[in-house]
Amino acid sequence: MNETRQIRFRVAGMDCASCASKIDTAVRRLPGVSDVSVSVTAGTLLVRHDGSGDAATIRKQVSRLGYDATPADDTTAWSEPASPDGCAGNGGHCHGDHHADGTAGLHGHDHGPTEGPWWAGRKGRLTITAGLALALAYALGLAFPAIASPAFIAAMLVGLVPIARRAFMAARAGTPFSIEMLMTIAAIGAVIINAAEEAAAVVFLFLIGELLEGVAAGKARAGITSLAALVPKTALVEEAGRIREVPAETLPVGTVILVRPGDRISADGVILEGESTIDEAPVTGESTPVYKSVEDTVFAGTVNGDAALRIRVTAAAADNTIARVVRLVEEAQEAKAPTERFIDRFSRYYTPGVVAVAALVAIVPPLLFGAGWSEWIYKGLAVLLIGCPCALVISTPAAIAAALSAGARRGLLMKGGAVLEGLRELTALAFDKTGTLTQGRPKVTDILAFDRPEAEVLRLAAALETGSSHPLALAILERAATDGLSVPAASDARALGGKGVSATVDGKDLFLGSPKAAAEQSPLSGEILAAVAALNDEGKTVSLLLADNLPAGAIAMRDEPRADAATGLKALKNAGLRIVMLTGDNAATARAVGSVLGIEVRAELMPEDKQRIIGEMQREGFVVGKVGDGINDAPALAAADIGIAMGGGTDVALETADAAILHGRVGDVALMVDLSRRTMRNIAQNITIALGLKAVFLVTTIAGITGLWPAILADTGATVLVTLNALRLLRPIR
Known part of the structure; x- marks a missing residue:
């Protein structure tokens, strides 16, 4: 059994859903290819292969369609033999006008990179040339009416020749019903029925639409790749x-x-x-x-x-954080969401269906009802243009790519459209406590003074803990530094295993340790014991300070909730989600934190207990998300419908779960759920725009109200509207 390998390509000029579909179909036809993932917005092609071929073969197949593909990384060690023109290295890519199959240029293809000003690329230059040719044809038609028709045909051919060439190559590669093919048929048909002027105008409008798609796609792509420029x-x-x-x-x-x-x-x-x-x-x-x-x-x-x-x-x-974020988002964009896969399947039947409807519109009325051939062929050609699926096919991936990019810029990473969609479906969230809802390290919460000022108690305790790396010691030292205290030097310092630490400070014999250890050295009054018990009931750890064997004070510490935990959890509750804390910590501490945050608590759990509880919630009908640090909660993260890792960009946080929150803010979980819901609303709007415009123009075309010009605008206009609507998701998340 051959080992599956994969390689990722950067594809120049892939700016619309039609491009992606043609590349997908063509590459899948190659021997040994098991799967293909194409991302328009990321400009990438991911090919899974059994290793029987090489990257040069894939590049050649993509090049035949008029795109330039170069390996983006070293995800596989496939060999790349020199191309027929002698170029080797850099993934077989040669700078200049030659390609791996020995042909020049891009086969007349006008899809160029969208970087730089729009007029500098091949697509921009072709659109400008076609526009000038159309303007010249109008001028010649006005000056010399007899040559108007040939002038418009010539103007049309300026833009149509490269379009027809792309249509032919796509048909050879397995995509006969491409938008270029529909455009070519419509333009040639219009010339046959003496509508050369409209044919030339429609080709020009089509090129403008493609240009706008390219600009919009470039903007979406820049939404995430611009991160790399920050380094x-x-x-x-x-x-x-x-x-x-x-x-x-x-x-x-x-x-x-x-x-x-x-x-x-x-x-x-x-x-x-x-x-x-x-x-x-x-x-x-x-x-x-x-x-x-x-x-x-x-x-x-x-x-x-x-x-x-x-x-x-x-x-x-x-491997730095930004590089991993960019790589993760690009991989996520290549993984299609369920809605996107459904739209792709639908479009495979939709486009041939449109061709059949257009043929029936053109043929049935003249044959059965004696209507004029020219009029109904014209309407059939308009239906062809209306039925182009670009807007429909791009409606979902454009929104998902924009959402993934916007999330990544906020530190919210989701591994694919399926995860982004799944977040909307969550009805319950299970949070870990330590390091997720809390800061992950203790803080001084209370200072009790028995026979001296609180500042003096803290100052002496800090002197005892100087040099220690114990979490409780660090909490005391941090509080002393925050309060600006001058910590005296300690001598004869000794650590008493399991009890505390002792030393001499300012001529006094000091001891700092647990209440039990302190009681062994000095009797504690009922008042002190009651105060310690009250603090313990609040989930706090108490250290008692003795000075010359007399109680001097006490310091209470607890791992406190994150600053935004309460507001973040409230936002999730307001969104209708059930919230529960699952922790291995002791019940008193967990209940204290849960009481502050106002959430349900399950404490003293082993990892397998957390996994079991997730399963119980799912059997109750909840769609459960698990939020944890990505290390101790691996079983529960895997069992949940969506696993969300909290952590500052660590490998584990980025790789363990379905999603990751780089900064570790609890409020970001609510933002992630909200982003998912907004994205799905955006997708619904896009599909409505795409199909709604087509339905309106289909009716008006058959009724004779609109013709070829509005038909092409219905397609390219809808595509641009859908893309611009999706780009709204790129706005900063708040």
């Missing part, structure tokens, strides 16, 4: 005490780079020295700068604030 081209590398500038793409893992205030960070890394605020909005959508210090993670493309940082690179350029 600086160069980096400042520190070697042997000297600083030199190098290309950012050459930075190996482990390199130490210097990032000056105001500069963009050129690689994912960990801060070795310095502290600063980082603007992470370009990557995570975080609206306010985030304070970062030593050992904190930073992302490529984010902006350093007010201090220089020394950073150790942790990911090569091809």
Whole structure:
């Protein structure tokens, strides 16, 4: 059994659904190809193959249709022999006018890259030329009426020849009912019935429509690929005490780079020295700068604030957060959603059906009712143009691609249209607690002073914990730093296993530890024990401070809910979802956090218990989403209908679940669900526009009210409207 391989291509000039359909059909006909995924908005082609062929063969097949395909990555090790014109390397791609099959140019194909001004590409130049030819034909017709018809035929041929050539190549590759073929038949038919002027105008309008599609597709494509431009081209590398500038793409893992205030960070890394605020909005959508210090993670493309940082690179350029986000979104765009697959299947029957209806419109009235042939052939040709499926076929992928791109720019990653659609169907969400609903590290919540001020209790406790890496110690030290306390030095410090820590500070013998350990050294009053019990009931961990064997104070700590957890959960409840917390933490702590957030709690669970509860909810009829850190919750994430990983761009967070939230905001889960619902509404609007316009013009054409010009506008106009409507989803998510 042959091993399945895959390769991804960048396809230049693929700007509409018709393009994607032709490429899909043509490549599927190649021997050994098992599956093909084409994304118009990403401009990519993903081919799964049994390895019996090579990339050059696929490039040649795509090139015959008039597109230029070049391998986008090294997803497979297929060999690429030199093409007949002697070009090799770079995926068999040659710069210049030659292609792998030895032909020149793009076979007259007018689909060019959409980068740069619209008039600079082949498509723009052809449209301008066809427009000038049409204007010249009108002028000649006015000056010399006798040659008006030949002038319009010549003007028509300027645009029709490349269209007809594409239609012929598509038919050879297995797509006989392409939009180019329908356009060619309509234009030639119009000439035959002496409507050369309309034929020339219709061809020109068709080219304008394709040009607008290309511009719109380019804008949609830029919505995500522009992320890559956020990463600086160069980096400042520190070697042997000297600083030199190098290309950012050459930075190996482990390199130490210097990032000056105001500069963009050129690689994912960990801060070795310095502290600063980082603007992470370009990557995570975080609206306010985030304070970062030593050992904190930073992302490529984010902006350093007010201090220089020394950073150790942790990911090569091809694997940094932005590169992975772009790659993930492109892969997601290639994975078709259920609605998109249905529309694709529908269009396979729809287009031949339109051709049959057009033929009946042209033939039946003259044959059966003695109507005029010219009039009904004209109407049949108009029906051909009205029936072009472009707007219908692009209605779903355009919206999904725009939504995936908009989500990615906000740090919301969804692995394909099926996930995006599925989020709308969720009726329940199960959240992990630690690191998902909470910050994942304890914070000082209460300071009790027994015989001295609260600040003194905190100052002495911080002195005892200086140098410790225990989470509770770090919480005390962080609170002391926040309060601006001057921490004294400690001597004779000793860690007492399982009990606490002792030391001498300012001449006093101090002990900081659990209430049980403190009670072994000094009797505790009923009042102190009651206060400790009350704090424990709130899910807080309490450490008692003894000074010379007398109770001096107590510090309570708890892993507190994220700042946006309450508002995020409220938004989800308002959207009609049932919310439950599933945690392995002790029941008291879980109930305390659940009470603050106002949600249902299931505590003291093992991973298999979480998985079981997800299954129980599904059997009750809920469509369940599981939100967790992507590490400890793998069984539950897999069991849920949609698994959502929370985490700051880690490999696990990006690869474990169906979706990932880079910044870890609870509110972003609500935004993701809302984005899904808005996208499905947008798709419904697009389908209504596409079919509604066609229905209106079909009736008016048969009634004799409209003709060829409105017919082509019904197709290209609907396609542009649908695309522009989908692009509304690219607006920033709030």
